[in-house]
Amino acid sequence: MRYCWLLIGLLSPCAFAEQPNPQRQQELLNMLKHDCGSCHGLPPKGGLGSSLMPEALADKSDALLADAIQNGRAGTAMPPWKNFLTVDETAWLIQQLRKR
Template identity: 95%
Template sequence: MSSRWLLLGLLSTCAFADQPNPQRQQELLNMLKHDCGSCHGLPPKGGLGPSLMPEVLADKSDALLIDAIQNGRTGTAMPPWKNFLTVDETAWLIQQLRKR
């Protein structure tokens, strides 16, 4: 079974209860602004990468977004972030994007 399918299977069975500690939350918000923002724009209305605005994300599942962030997107400039972010941290970032 590929790691992508394994990740999606795990996502369908677990809740993301682990919140990053306050220091890590600040680090993640900084990453969102500077690393993600370099391609997705500031605010993230799109650029090299697509818009990450709440209205655009509304019809996308958390599992789809977590997969895109963790594993990247083949054939695009989107790299995998799984070496830098846990699945829980990725889910937390998605929650933050949905609130903005």
């Protein structure tokens, strides 16, 4: 895995992070649909969780999104996913969300 250091000192996934293999990509898309979709909606326009549509994410950095996915969000229903997703997988999911 490769990482970039941001000026604010956070470890952030780089654009050149390793891509998951095709089987894992399918598993991640399934997770995005079913696990994330249970709170963020189908399509992910919001629900209990905020919208994950590209326009809603446009003003959010990859580092902010990666931190929210990996570590959850205190005071909200967003759990940490770091036990289930690598940093590279998280970066890949963020790129998929930005394309939808």
